[in-house]
Amino acid sequence: MHNRLNRAFLGLGSNIGDRENILSRAVYLIHQVIGVEVLQSSSLYETDPVGYTDQDVFLNIAIEIETSLPPKELLTHMQRIETLLGRTRMIRWGPRTLDIDILLYGHEYIHSGDLQVPHPRMMERAFVLVPLAEIAPEAPITYKAGEEIHHTRVKDVLEGIEDREGVRQCGKFDWKHVGGE
Template sequence: MTDTSAARTPREPAPEHPAETTAQRARLSWSRVVLALGSNLGNRLETLQGAIDEIADTPGVTLQRVSPVYETDPVGGPEQGTYFNAVVEVRTLLTPDLILERANSIEEAFQRVRVERWGPRTLDVDVIWFEHVTRDDPRLTLPHPRAHERSFVLAPWYDIDPEAELPGHGPIADLLARVGPAGVHRRDDLELTADR
Protein backbone atom coordinates (compact mmCIF):
# COMPACT_ATOMS: atom_id res chain seq x y z
CA MET A 1 0.00 0.00 0.00
CA THR A 2 1.34 3.43 -0.92
CA ASP A 3 1.47 6.20 1.66
CA THR A 4 -0.37 9.20 0.18
CA SER A 5 0.44 11.58 3.03
CA ALA A 6 2.74 14.53 2.48
CA ALA A 7 6.28 13.53 1.60
CA ARG A 8 8.80 13.91 4.36
CA THR A 9 11.96 15.79 3.52
CA PRO A 10 15.22 15.84 5.44
CA ARG A 11 15.50 18.66 7.94
CA GLU A 12 17.20 21.65 6.37
CA PRO A 13 20.07 23.36 8.17
CA ALA A 14 19.30 26.68 9.83
CA PRO A 15 19.72 29.62 7.45
CA GLU A 16 22.86 31.66 7.87
CA HIS A 17 21.34 35.02 6.94
CA PRO A 18 18.34 36.82 8.49
CA ALA A 19 16.92 37.48 5.01
CA GLU A 20 16.57 33.73 4.51
CA THR A 21 14.60 33.48 7.74
CA THR A 22 12.26 36.23 6.56
CA ALA A 23 11.79 34.58 3.17
CA GLN A 24 11.05 31.22 4.76
CA ARG A 25 8.49 32.77 7.09
CA ALA A 26 6.76 34.80 4.38
CA ARG A 27 3.26 33.86 3.27
CA LEU A 28 2.61 32.43 -0.18
CA SER A 29 -0.30 34.75 -0.99
CA TRP A 30 -1.25 38.36 -0.38
CA SER A 31 -3.30 39.18 2.72
CA ARG A 32 -5.03 42.39 3.74
CA VAL A 33 -4.01 43.88 7.09
CA VAL A 34 -5.31 46.86 9.07
CA LEU A 35 -2.85 48.80 11.22
CA ALA A 36 -3.78 51.55 13.69
CA LEU A 37 -1.38 54.43 14.33
CA GLY A 38 -1.34 56.85 17.25
CA SER A 39 0.91 59.62 18.56
CA ASN A 40 0.64 62.21 21.33
CA LEU A 41 4.23 63.40 21.77
CA GLY A 42 6.29 65.66 19.54
CA ASN A 43 5.11 66.56 16.05
CA ARG A 44 2.22 64.10 15.91
CA LEU A 45 1.31 64.60 12.25
CA GLU A 46 4.92 64.31 11.10
CA THR A 47 5.33 61.16 13.18
CA LEU A 48 2.24 59.51 11.68
CA GLN A 49 3.36 60.41 8.17
CA GLY A 50 6.83 59.06 8.88
CA ALA A 51 5.35 55.79 10.12
CA ILE A 52 3.22 55.51 6.98
CA ASP A 53 6.30 56.10 4.83
CA GLU A 54 8.16 53.36 6.74
CA ILE A 55 5.25 50.95 6.30
CA ALA A 56 5.16 51.70 2.57
CA ASP A 57 8.92 51.04 2.31
CA THR A 58 8.63 47.57 3.86
CA PRO A 59 9.49 44.73 1.43
CA GLY A 60 6.50 42.45 0.94
CA VAL A 61 4.04 45.19 1.95
CA THR A 62 1.92 47.37 -0.35
CA LEU A 63 0.12 50.36 1.13
CA GLN A 64 -3.51 50.40 -0.04
CA ARG A 65 -5.43 53.06 1.88
CA VAL A 66 -4.76 55.78 4.46
CA SER A 67 -7.51 57.20 6.66
CA PRO A 68 -8.10 60.81 7.65
CA VAL A 69 -6.50 62.03 10.87
CA TYR A 70 -8.53 61.94 14.07
CA GLU A 71 -7.73 63.84 17.26
CA THR A 72 -8.57 61.72 20.26
CA ASP A 73 -8.81 62.22 23.99
CA PRO A 74 -6.58 59.73 25.84
CA VAL A 75 -8.29 56.60 27.15
CA GLY A 76 -7.11 55.30 30.52
CA GLY A 77 -3.62 55.80 31.88
CA PRO A 78 -2.13 59.00 33.31
CA GLU A 79 -3.10 62.56 32.42
CA GLN A 80 -1.66 63.36 28.99
CA GLY A 81 -2.21 65.28 25.77
CA THR A 82 -4.55 64.35 22.94
CA TYR A 83 -3.58 61.81 20.29
CA PHE A 84 -3.55 61.97 16.54
CA ASN A 85 -4.84 58.64 15.22
CA ALA A 86 -5.15 57.06 11.80
CA VAL A 87 -5.65 53.65 10.23
CA VAL A 88 -3.93 52.19 7.18
CA GLU A 89 -4.76 49.13 5.13
CA VAL A 90 -1.94 47.21 3.51
CA ARG A 91 -1.55 44.05 1.45
CA THR A 92 1.30 41.83 2.51
CA LEU A 93 3.15 38.60 1.86
CA LEU A 94 4.50 38.66 5.42
CA THR A 95 3.22 36.56 8.30
CA PRO A 96 1.43 38.14 11.27
CA ASP A 97 4.58 37.75 13.38
CA LEU A 98 6.72 39.53 10.80
CA ILE A 99 4.16 42.34 10.55
CA LEU A 100 4.30 42.69 14.35
CA GLU A 101 8.11 42.76 14.26
CA ARG A 102 8.00 45.47 11.61
CA ALA A 103 5.44 47.49 13.59
CA ASN A 104 7.67 47.29 16.67
CA SER A 105 10.77 48.30 14.71
CA ILE A 106 8.95 51.35 13.31
CA GLU A 107 7.89 52.34 16.84
CA GLU A 108 11.52 52.02 17.98
CA ALA A 109 12.71 54.14 15.05
CA PHE A 110 10.51 56.93 16.42
CA GLN A 111 11.93 56.47 19.95
CA ARG A 112 8.91 54.64 21.38
CA VAL A 113 9.67 53.77 25.00
CA ARG A 114 7.42 51.32 26.85
CA VAL A 115 7.53 52.63 30.41
CA GLU A 116 3.91 53.02 31.46
CA ARG A 117 0.89 51.14 30.16
CA TRP A 118 -1.38 53.52 28.21
CA GLY A 119 1.10 56.30 28.89
CA PRO A 120 2.08 59.03 26.40
CA ARG A 121 4.03 57.87 23.38
CA THR A 122 5.73 59.18 20.29
CA LEU A 123 4.23 56.38 18.21
CA ASP A 124 1.99 53.37 18.59
CA VAL A 125 1.53 50.91 15.70
CA ASP A 126 -1.04 48.18 16.42
CA VAL A 127 -1.97 45.22 14.24
CA ILE A 128 -5.78 45.35 14.33
CA TRP A 129 -6.91 42.79 11.76
CA PHE A 130 -5.16 40.27 9.53
CA GLU A 131 -7.23 38.69 6.76
CA HIS A 132 -8.20 35.05 7.44
CA VAL A 133 -6.25 34.98 10.72
CA THR A 134 -7.75 34.53 14.16
CA ARG A 135 -5.39 33.74 17.00
CA ASP A 136 -5.20 34.05 20.76
CA ASP A 137 -1.53 34.56 21.50
CA PRO A 138 -0.19 36.79 24.28
CA ARG A 139 2.32 38.29 21.84
CA LEU A 140 -0.26 39.07 19.14
CA THR A 141 -3.99 38.42 19.43
CA LEU A 142 -5.97 38.75 16.19
CA PRO A 143 -8.19 40.53 15.71
CA HIS A 144 -7.02 43.09 18.27
CA PRO A 145 -8.92 42.27 21.48
CA ARG A 146 -10.06 45.85 22.17
CA ALA A 147 -10.58 47.18 18.64
CA HIS A 148 -14.36 46.71 18.85
CA GLU A 149 -14.63 49.22 21.72
CA ARG A 150 -12.24 51.90 20.46
CA SER A 151 -13.80 54.65 18.40
CA PHE A 152 -10.33 56.00 17.55
CA VAL A 153 -9.77 52.74 15.64
CA LEU A 154 -13.29 52.19 14.32
CA ALA A 155 -13.92 55.72 12.96
CA PRO A 156 -10.83 55.94 10.72
CA TRP A 157 -11.24 52.29 9.69
CA TYR A 158 -14.82 52.97 8.66
CA ASP A 159 -13.61 55.93 6.57
CA ILE A 160 -11.40 53.70 4.42
CA ASP A 161 -13.65 50.61 4.37
CA PRO A 162 -17.32 51.17 5.33
CA GLU A 163 -18.12 47.50 4.60
CA ALA A 164 -15.41 46.12 6.91
CA GLU A 165 -16.26 43.54 9.54
CA LEU A 166 -14.39 42.62 12.69
CA PRO A 167 -14.47 38.83 13.17
CA GLY A 168 -16.40 37.89 16.28
CA HIS A 169 -17.93 41.35 16.63
CA GLY A 170 -19.66 42.23 13.35
CA PRO A 171 -19.69 45.20 10.95
CA ILE A 172 -17.48 48.17 11.78
CA ALA A 173 -20.43 50.48 11.10
CA ASP A 174 -22.50 48.79 13.82
CA LEU A 175 -19.62 48.78 16.30
CA LEU A 176 -18.97 52.47 15.69
CA ALA A 177 -22.66 53.29 16.20
CA ARG A 178 -22.56 51.36 19.47
CA VAL A 179 -19.46 53.04 20.98
CA GLY A 180 -20.29 56.52 19.65
CA PRO A 181 -17.97 59.37 18.65
CA ALA A 182 -17.28 60.85 22.11
CA GLY A 183 -13.71 62.09 22.45
CA VAL A 184 -12.86 61.48 18.79
CA HIS A 185 -12.78 64.35 16.28
CA ARG A 186 -11.96 64.09 12.58
CA ARG A 187 -9.36 66.69 11.55
CA ASP A 188 -10.17 67.55 7.96
CA ASP A 189 -7.58 70.35 8.09
CA LEU A 190 -4.82 67.72 8.31
CA GLU A 191 -3.81 65.15 5.74
CA LEU A 192 -1.74 62.01 5.57
CA THR A 193 -0.65 60.67 2.22
CA ALA A 194 0.47 57.39 0.72
CA ASP A 195 2.31 59.19 -2.10
CA ARG A 196 5.68 60.40 -0.86
Protein backbone atom coordinates in the same frame (compact mmCIF):
# COMPACT_ATOMS: atom_id res chain seq x y z
CA MET B 1 8.03 32.81 2.98
CA HIS B 2 4.34 33.54 3.13
CA ASN B 3 3.30 34.27 -0.48
CA ARG B 4 -0.46 34.75 -0.20
CA LEU B 5 -1.51 38.40 -0.13
CA ASN B 6 -3.65 39.44 2.80
CA ARG B 7 -5.52 42.64 3.46
CA ALA B 8 -4.81 44.05 6.89
CA PHE B 9 -5.64 47.22 8.79
CA LEU B 10 -3.33 49.06 11.13
CA GLY B 11 -4.12 51.73 13.70
CA LEU B 12 -1.47 54.40 14.32
CA GLY B 13 -1.40 56.98 17.08
CA SER B 14 0.98 59.60 18.46
CA ASN B 15 0.80 62.17 21.26
CA ILE B 16 4.44 63.22 21.76
CA GLY B 17 6.39 65.57 19.52
CA ASP B 18 5.39 66.51 15.95
CA ARG B 19 2.55 63.99 15.87
CA GLU B 20 1.57 64.41 12.21
CA ASN B 21 5.18 64.17 11.03
CA ILE B 22 5.72 61.05 13.14
CA LEU B 23 2.62 59.42 11.62
CA SER B 24 3.81 60.41 8.13
CA ARG B 25 7.24 58.94 8.74
CA ALA B 26 5.68 55.77 10.14
CA VAL B 27 3.47 55.24 7.07
CA TYR B 28 6.48 55.88 4.82
CA LEU B 29 8.51 53.26 6.73
CA ILE B 30 5.61 50.77 6.66
CA HIS B 31 5.40 51.22 2.89
CA GLN B 32 9.16 50.48 2.65
CA VAL B 33 8.82 47.07 4.34
CA ILE B 34 9.30 44.33 1.75
CA GLY B 35 6.02 42.45 1.44
CA VAL B 36 3.85 45.40 2.50
CA GLU B 37 1.98 47.91 0.33
CA VAL B 38 0.00 50.78 1.83
CA LEU B 39 -3.33 51.01 -0.01
CA GLN B 40 -5.17 53.84 1.75
CA SER B 41 -5.38 55.95 4.86
CA SER B 42 -8.13 57.52 6.90
CA SER B 43 -8.23 61.22 7.69
CA LEU B 44 -6.38 62.48 10.75
CA TYR B 45 -8.33 62.32 13.99
CA GLU B 46 -7.53 64.14 17.21
CA THR B 47 -8.56 61.88 20.07
CA ASP B 48 -8.76 62.19 23.82
CA PRO B 49 -6.61 59.71 25.76
CA VAL B 50 -8.27 56.57 27.10
CA GLY B 51 -7.13 54.57 30.13
CA TYR B 52 -4.34 56.79 31.42
CA THR B 53 -5.89 60.23 30.84
CA ASP B 54 -3.21 62.54 32.31
CA GLN B 55 -1.51 63.10 28.94
CA ASP B 56 -1.82 65.10 25.72
CA VAL B 57 -4.38 64.33 23.02
CA PHE B 58 -3.47 61.89 20.28
CA LEU B 59 -3.48 62.06 16.52
CA ASN B 60 -4.79 58.78 15.11
CA ILE B 61 -5.18 57.26 11.67
CA ALA B 62 -6.09 53.87 10.27
CA ILE B 63 -4.39 52.48 7.18
CA GLU B 64 -5.17 49.59 4.90
CA ILE B 65 -2.27 47.47 3.71
CA GLU B 66 -1.79 44.46 1.51
CA THR B 67 0.87 42.11 2.79
CA SER B 68 2.52 38.81 2.06
CA LEU B 69 4.02 38.74 5.56
CA PRO B 70 2.59 36.39 8.16
CA PRO B 71 1.01 38.20 11.14
CA LYS B 72 3.90 37.67 13.61
CA GLU B 73 6.46 38.93 11.10
CA LEU B 74 4.29 41.96 10.36
CA LEU B 75 4.12 42.66 14.12
CA THR B 76 7.93 42.45 14.37
CA HIS B 77 8.31 45.05 11.60
CA MET B 78 5.73 47.36 13.19
CA GLN B 79 7.48 47.17 16.58
CA ARG B 80 10.82 47.93 14.89
CA ILE B 81 9.29 51.05 13.28
CA GLU B 82 7.86 52.14 16.64
CA THR B 83 11.32 51.85 18.20
CA LEU B 84 12.98 53.63 15.27
CA LEU B 85 10.64 56.58 15.78
CA GLY B 86 11.32 56.83 19.52
CA ARG B 87 8.71 54.59 21.16
CA THR B 88 9.43 53.66 24.75
CA ARG B 89 7.08 51.59 26.89
CA MET B 90 6.97 53.23 30.31
CA ILE B 91 3.31 53.58 31.34
CA ARG B 92 0.55 51.30 30.09
CA TRP B 93 -1.66 53.37 27.76
CA GLY B 94 0.70 56.26 28.48
CA PRO B 95 2.22 58.94 26.25
CA ARG B 96 4.04 57.70 23.17
CA THR B 97 5.73 59.00 20.09
CA LEU B 98 4.16 56.18 18.10
CA ASP B 99 1.84 53.25 18.54
CA ILE B 100 1.14 50.86 15.65
CA ASP B 101 -1.49 48.18 16.20
CA ILE B 102 -2.55 45.39 13.88
CA LEU B 103 -6.30 45.84 14.05
CA LEU B 104 -7.40 43.24 11.50
CA TYR B 105 -5.54 40.68 9.40
CA GLY B 106 -7.76 39.21 6.70
CA HIS B 107 -10.61 37.25 8.28
CA GLU B 108 -8.32 35.76 10.91
CA TYR B 109 -8.80 35.45 14.65
CA ILE B 110 -5.35 35.21 16.26
CA HIS B 111 -4.69 34.84 19.97
CA SER B 112 -1.09 33.85 20.64
CA GLY B 113 1.31 35.45 23.08
CA ASP B 114 2.03 39.05 22.10
CA LEU B 115 -0.31 39.08 19.09
CA GLN B 116 -4.08 39.32 19.28
CA VAL B 117 -6.19 40.01 16.20
CA PRO B 118 -8.62 41.66 16.19
CA HIS B 119 -6.75 44.01 18.47
CA PRO B 120 -7.94 43.65 22.09
CA ARG B 121 -10.43 46.31 23.13
CA MET B 122 -10.68 47.59 19.53
CA MET B 123 -14.41 46.87 19.53
CA GLU B 124 -15.02 49.26 22.44
CA ARG B 125 -12.80 52.15 21.34
CA ALA B 126 -14.14 54.94 19.15
CA PHE B 127 -10.61 56.25 18.46
CA VAL B 128 -9.91 52.98 16.63
CA LEU B 129 -13.31 52.35 15.03
CA VAL B 130 -14.06 55.84 13.67
CA PRO B 131 -10.92 56.08 11.47
CA LEU B 132 -11.24 52.40 10.49
CA ALA B 133 -14.90 52.81 9.51
CA GLU B 134 -13.96 55.78 7.31
CA ILE B 135 -11.84 53.55 5.06
CA ALA B 136 -13.38 50.10 5.59
CA PRO B 137 -16.92 50.12 6.99
CA GLU B 138 -17.61 46.66 5.53
CA ALA B 139 -14.35 45.07 6.75
CA PRO B 140 -15.07 41.77 8.49
CA ILE B 141 -14.21 41.28 12.15
CA THR B 142 -13.80 37.71 13.40
CA TYR B 143 -13.77 37.52 17.18
CA LYS B 144 -14.29 35.09 20.00
CA ALA B 145 -16.89 35.51 22.73
CA GLY B 146 -16.76 32.74 25.26
CA GLU B 147 -15.84 29.65 23.28
CA GLU B 148 -17.62 30.67 20.08
CA ILE B 149 -16.23 32.45 17.03
CA HIS B 150 -18.41 35.32 15.80
CA HIS B 151 -18.40 37.51 12.69
CA THR B 152 -19.42 41.13 12.31
CA ARG B 153 -18.41 44.25 10.36
CA VAL B 154 -16.64 47.43 11.41
CA LYS B 155 -19.69 49.65 10.79
CA ASP B 156 -21.93 47.38 12.87
CA VAL B 157 -19.58 47.54 15.85
CA LEU B 158 -19.22 51.33 15.50
CA GLU B 159 -23.01 51.72 15.67
CA GLY B 160 -22.88 50.32 19.21
CA ILE B 161 -20.22 52.79 20.41
CA GLU B 162 -21.80 55.67 22.30
CA ASP B 163 -18.77 57.73 23.36
CA ARG B 164 -17.60 59.29 20.08
CA GLU B 165 -17.22 62.93 21.16
CA GLY B 166 -13.57 62.29 22.08
CA VAL B 167 -12.79 61.59 18.39
CA ARG B 168 -12.60 64.65 16.13
CA GLN B 169 -11.67 64.60 12.45
CA CYS B 170 -9.01 67.28 11.95
CA GLY B 171 -7.88 67.03 8.33
CA LYS B 172 -6.76 64.83 5.50
CA PHE B 173 -3.69 62.62 5.80
CA ASP B 174 -1.76 62.69 2.53
CA TRP B 175 0.08 59.41 2.82
CA LYS B 176 0.97 59.29 -0.89
CA HIS B 177 3.43 62.18 -0.57
CA VAL B 178 5.18 60.98 2.54
CA GLY B 179 8.95 60.68 2.48
CA GLY B 180 9.39 62.57 -0.77
CA GLU B 181 7.32 60.27 -2.97
